[in-house]
Amino acid sequence: MKNCAKLCRTLSTLANASYINLKPSVVTDIPGPRSKELSSKLDSIQETRTVSFFIDFEKSQGNYLVDADGNVLLDMFCQIASLPLGYNHPAIIQAMKDSSQLLSFLVQRPALGVNPPVQWPQVLQETLQSVAPRGLEEVVTTCGCGTSANENAFKAAFIWKRAKQRPGVEPTTEELESAMQNRSPGSPSLSILSFENSFHGRTLGSLSATRSKALYKVDFPAFEWPVAPFPKLRYPLQGKQDLNNIKEEDRCLKSVSNILSTHPVPVAAIIVEPILSEGGDLSASPRFFRELRELALLNEVAFIVDEVQTGCGATGTFWAHEAWELSTPPDMVTFSKKMQVSGYYARKGLRPAQCSRIFGTWMGDPLRMLHCKAILDTINSEKLLERVKHTGEYLKSGLMELSNRFPEHIKNVRGRGTFLAWDCNNSEERDHFISALRQYGVNIGGCGKNTCRLRPALILESDDVEVFIEALNRTLKAIST
Amino acid sequence: MKNCAKLCRTLSTLANASYINLKPSVVTDIPGPRSKELSSKLDSIQETRTVSFFIDFEKSQGNYLVDADGNVLLDMFCQIASLPLGYNHPAIIQAMKDSSQLLSFLVQRPALGVNPPVQWPQVLQETLQSVAPRGLEEVVTTCGCGTSANENAFKAAFIWKRAKQRPGVEPTTEELESAMQNRSPGSPSLSILSFENSFHGRTLGSLSATRSKALYKVDFPAFEWPVAPFPKLRYPLQGKQDLNNIKEEDRCLKSVSNILSTHPVPVAAIIVEPILSEGGDLSASPRFFRELRELALLNEVAFIVDEVQTGCGATGTFWAHEAWELSTPPDMVTFSKKMQVSGYYARKGLRPAQCSRIFGTWMGDPLRMLHCKAILDTINSEKLLERVKHTGEYLKSGLMELSNRFPEHIKNVRGRGTFLAWDCNNSEERDHFISALRQYGVNIGGCGKNTCRLRPALILESDDVEVFIEALNRTLKAIST
Missing domain, CATH: 3.40.640.10 (Type I PLP-dependent aspartate aminotransferase-like (Major domain))
Incomplete structure (x- = not known):
């Protein structure tokens, strides 16, 4: 029986990487060539038309995902609202390392x-x-x-x-x-x-x-x-x-x-x-x-x-x-x-x-x-409900401000905490907006006929909100001209 | 960030324990006092009437489960037919230790x-x-x-x-x-x-x-x-x-x-x-x-x-x-x-x-x-489909023999591989039989109105079949007298 050096090495790599401060960086179209290649491979066995792009889950950190092509996006959609603490949160990694109960459930x-x-x-x-x-x-x-x-x-x-x-x-x-x-x-x-x-x-x-x-x-x-x-x-x-x-x-x-x-x-x-x-x-x-x-x-x-x-x-x-x-x-x-x-x-x-x-x-x-x-x-330990209230207010006020400046593109801002949304004029404009924003380094979701929805992780911070608002601003300027 | 000593220790313990050759050993009624105590605790939040007994998944090995009270049972039911390689199989533990992909999926x-x-x-x-x-x-x-x-x-x-x-x-x-x-x-x-x-x-x-x-x-x-x-x-x-x-x-x-x-x-x-x-x-x-x-x-x-x-x-x-x-x-x-x-x-x-x-x-x-x-x-590597055919034939012939000796209790033996079953006279006799067999160190399942079903792991061996047939024999003798 070999020892668990490989597992430990992976764990440590993930844990250390989580201190790296990622910033949006878009180097290809999204989906890029690697995502497209993976889609084509996947399509030989599974439906791929719903796939936006592939993610490198090991490289992704905190509020930032790294896609298959090395693009770094602020993730405000988070696996369809199902990622509460973002990517590779050190506390989760540590908890898994500390859990003596873990292995028996991993193997059966x-x-x-x-x-x-x-x-x-x-x-x-x-x-x-x-x-x-x-x-x-x-x-x-x-x-x-x-x-x-x-x-x-x-x-x-x-x-x-x-x-x-x-x-x-x-x-x-x-x-x-x-x-x-x-x-x-x-x-x-x-x-x-x-x-x-x-x-x-x-x-x-x-x-x-x-x-x-x-x-x-x-x-x-x-x-x-x-x-x-x-x-x-x-x-x-x-x-x-x-x-x-x-x-x-x-x-x-x-x-x-x-x-x-x-x-x-x-x-x-x-x-x-x-x-x-x-x-x-x-x-x-x-x-x-x-x-x-x-x-x-x-x-x-x-x-x-x-x-x-x-x-x-x-x-x-x-x-x-x-x-x-x-x-x-x-x-x-x-x-x-x-x-x-x-x-x-x-x-x-x-x-x-x-x-x-x-x-x-x-x-x-x-x-x-x-x-x-x-x-x-x-x-509990990071008092994230408090943070969500605080960050949510900051995020919503940023959205309201952009809605005032671009009333034709950001309508009906609504929601609570960081669970926020706004409307576009129609589904085509909405879909185009989501794609355009991705090229500026932010991933968001769509819902309903013409709505953009934000589903960030609970660990979103004011700095991230500023990254988001800046990208949104650039996207709005680009589509308004 | 602490290292992963605890996780490694657990892994090694599980892996070493898997070489221990367990045998049936019943030291309490099943469910025993510890299982009953856990049931009572669980009942404050969840339905417990379907629970047979609690399992210590870390101590269980191969075809043998260890329950909360330290009883060791040959498991011929295997989590409602969902445990293909029994408990804590060393190959699964090793695969999990070797998987560099594992952690990112564990934490998200x-x-x-x-x-x-x-x-x-x-x-x-x-x-x-x-x-x-x-x-x-x-x-x-x-x-x-x-x-x-x-x-x-x-x-x-x-x-x-x-x-x-x-x-x-x-x-x-x-x-x-x-x-x-x-x-x-x-x-x-x-x-x-x-x-x-x-x-x-x-x-x-x-x-x-x-x-x-x-x-x-x-x-x-x-x-x-x-x-x-x-x-x-x-x-x-x-x-x-x-x-x-x-x-x-x-x-x-x-x-x-x-x-x-x-x-x-x-x-x-x-x-x-x-x-x-x-x-x-x-x-x-x-x-x-x-x-x-x-x-x-x-x-x-x-x-x-x-x-x-x-x-x-x-x-x-x-x-x-x-x-x-x-x-x-x-x-x-x-x-x-x-x-x-x-x-x-x-x-x-x-x-x-x-x-x-x-x-x-x-x-x-x-x-x-x-x-x-x-x-x-x-x-694949252990050629388990071959083993199932071989062990299944041995198991079925043992059942047929007992059916010939106890035709009032073992009826309509049927199935393929180790996916075998027989009928009792009615549901009361079947339920009683399953409980009685458990006290002789074997866990099986029931289905339909009056049927006993076997759903062992694919790793079942001839030795285990002999343990099973012996326990069945003792149970049949006990209920026939």
């Missing part, structure tokens, strides 16, 4: 629901339970991705709804037998209410709730579930001073209320994102969400907050819904992305009476749970 | 569909492409679990089916608009045909195809998809000599044919497991599957083989469907479990014309892909 994946590792209860307590949304400390179910997190939350809502309708605890023989035929009453006519422009995943159940893009949905069978309008507000949000916005939110709440009382397929749960991300970074006021929660209570439907994209700090609070100051916590909160592990939190009352109804072989990955622990520890 | 998860790592094309070629089922070398899509693998395969089938029905390449405006409302024609009435007792996952789409247990399905909305009978055969299979079995298979094929031509919801794909595992380890003859494939071709529906549980060697061939000797390869093959990564292979013709239709944030985990590479390399 446990079936967590049947034979959990002896460390599992403690790891869960130190991670997911330690950041549980208020009121949801007693149930967390883990799984493999965001779409499964939402599917499982839907299932918990259906079980809860049907249990309330049943006189006894156990399903009847008729229910069990008809369920095997996918027929009522065992397979009930129940629905999930979601919003226009929402995104909740891509498997057939979660996709029935997703309403962001037709190409995500077309050709697939879908459940006859209702959709409510989501407020189309005037940005920046002015709170109670903007009567038009209040009126628009009331119109949407009324529509929700109507659906809950009249839709032919009874609603078991409402699901909503704190900021409708994939659908165009649409916001609403805390009052809107509080009213929505009240409507759910009044109509006895579960209230699910989808924090797959908003969770884990980027809005300035750990969970974005904390800003709503709800008087009754949500029934469930789903998570994934920056958390590295996915799943849902629930009220204790949402534990099913029977076991093995929400289940899978792996039910997550303890290796990524250790990763999650290192992230949560670092968010 | 890439969004593989947008910014893949520079190593990704090569890693994919050396892993999934190197073991691609014949004819499916050009498309592999990765995701996070087995249920998502099947959901994505269904989506690929629906896209393919609708594309054939459409005069142009792009969906019409009417299709796109109606899809946003979950209505026809954009959300078409199309179905997946599956079999009685099949298991294909737990999200709402894959669950509509799952037909193994009512409690998995009850209370959840389901698509009106058809189900065909799966042959109820007499075991052990005798091939062409058993006319009753042939007749039974023909009855089921006729039912499939009827559904394909008359079901009110047109069928886009047939999905079938080579051995219906969760539903009771039900087998059929290669001829049955060949005829099924022909029916799919004749009716222009996709033929999906679900190898989530059967894939990666345990039946003696890398993919179980290789034994069918199909003249036309399946349209898709799904995988997960022993592969450590999940996804589906497809014919090139099943690549959608538009991009971003089958997609997710992570699309798998490159860390588990390195794990998969180490596994595949070891299967």
Whole structure:
């Protein structure tokens, strides 16, 4: 058995490199020749049309990615909002080096629901339970991705709804037998209410709730579930001073209320994102969400907050819904992305009476749970929620200023923390803008029809904001002339 | 920055320990007091009723697990069939130590569909492409679990089916608009045909195809998809000599044919497991599957083989469907479990014309892909498929002998390689048998109504088979007296 010199050398290289202060440096078109060559190789086995460019993950550091061609970009998109501490953060590397639990999970994946590792209860307590949304400390179910997190939350809502309708605890023989035929009453006519422009995943159940893009949905069978309008507000949000916005939110709440009382397929749960991300970074006021929660209570439907994209700090609070100051916590909160592990939190009352109804072989990955622990520890020790609030204000004010100077190109600046966005005139201009900005050394994302979204790591600093604003400024000047 | 002494020490401990030859040793009831204590701790945050016992993954070695109470069991279930090389295999540990790519994936998860790592094309070629089922070398899509693998395969089938029905390449405006409302024609009435007792996952789409247990399905909305009978055969299979079995298979094929031509919801794909595992380890003859494939071709529906549980060697061939000797390869093959990564292979013709239709944030985990590479390399270097065939025959003959001696307790021995099973008289006797066997030092699984299933690692040896048969013998004697 050889020693682990190679692994140690790599570890040390990564750890030392993390002190190098990278700056944007663009030396080729993006994607460059090496990325194109890799794409062509990859295309012999896998879809490549969604690939922007390839990344050298070993060379990337902090807020800066290094692509396959040696271009260095400030990364304000961060693996579709799933990189909380940027690249090769020294604290994560150190945590992995210090973890005596690591190797056994690296060389074998446990079936967590049947034979959990002896460390599992403690790891869960130190991670997911330690950041549980208020009121949801007693149930967390883990799984493999965001779409499964939402599917499982839907299932918990259906079980809860049907249990309330049943006189006894156990399903009847008729229910069990008809369920095997996918027929009522065992397979009930129940629905999930979601919003226009929402995104909740891509498997057939979660996709029935997703309403962001037709190409995500077309050709697939879908459940006859209702959709409510989501407020189309005037940005920046002015709170109670903007009567038009209040009126628009009331119109949407009324529509929700109507659906809950009249839709032919009874609603078991409402699901909503704190900021409708994939659908165009649409916001609403805390009052809107509080009213929505009240409507759910009044109509006895579960209230699910989808924090797959908003969770884990980027809005300035750990969970974005904390800003709503709800008087009754949500029934469930789903998570994934920056958390590295996915799943849902629930009220204790949402534990099913029977076991093995929400289940899978792996039910997550303890290796990524250790990763999650290192992230949560670092968010605490480096006070990153504070930093996000501070950096977010600086970033937003820079965006507002550019919006004032280039009102034709930067519209409707919005968002919280560093979870910010603006609109372009149309999708072509937006796509062109993202490509142009990349050539000035900054990587951002698009969403909705014409929106640019920022999803930087929580470690973004004022210096990085200045790099970003400077590149944005140069891009705007270039496209304005 | 501290050095990585701790990590190296753990690595070396695991590697040295792997040479220790463990033997069954039961010192407490299973679950023992420590497992019960951990369960009680875990129950404050997570469902625990499915937990059999907790495992000390660092102490477990090879085919032997060590539980939280120090009991040593020969593991013939292996994390629900997902542990191909047992515990702490030295080759996997060495591969992880030698991997210079490892750390960057350990400290950050890439969004593989947008910014893949520079190593990704090569890693994919050396892993999934190197073991691609014949004819499916050009498309592999990765995701996070087995249920998502099947959901994505269904989506690929629906896209393919609708594309054939459409005069142009792009969906019409009417299709796109109606899809946003979950209505026809954009959300078409199309179905997946599956079999009685099949298991294909737990999200709402894959669950509509799952037909193994009512409690998995009850209370959840389901698509009106058809189900065909799966042959109820007499075991052990005798091939062409058993006319009753042939007749039974023909009855089921006729039912499939009827559904394909008359079901009110047109069928886009047939999905079938080579051995219906969760539903009771039900087998059929290669001829049955060949005829099924022909029916799919004749009716222009996709033929999906679900190898989530059967894939990666345990039946003696890398993919179980290789034994069918199909003249036309399946349209898709799904995988997960022993592969450590999940996804589906497809014919090139099943690549959608538009991009971003089958997609997710992570699309798998490159860390588990390195794990998969180490596994595949070891299967090759240690000639484990050969070993499985050899050990499987020895294991099956031992089971047959016990079945002859205890015909009231070991019925219908069946399966291929080490992927073997038998029936008990009913579920109570089966559950009791599994518990009793555990006290004699062997861990096995249950499935279906009254079936015991064996899912050992591919490294099982004749010595281990003898340990197993001896424990089984003692258990049978104990329950027979």
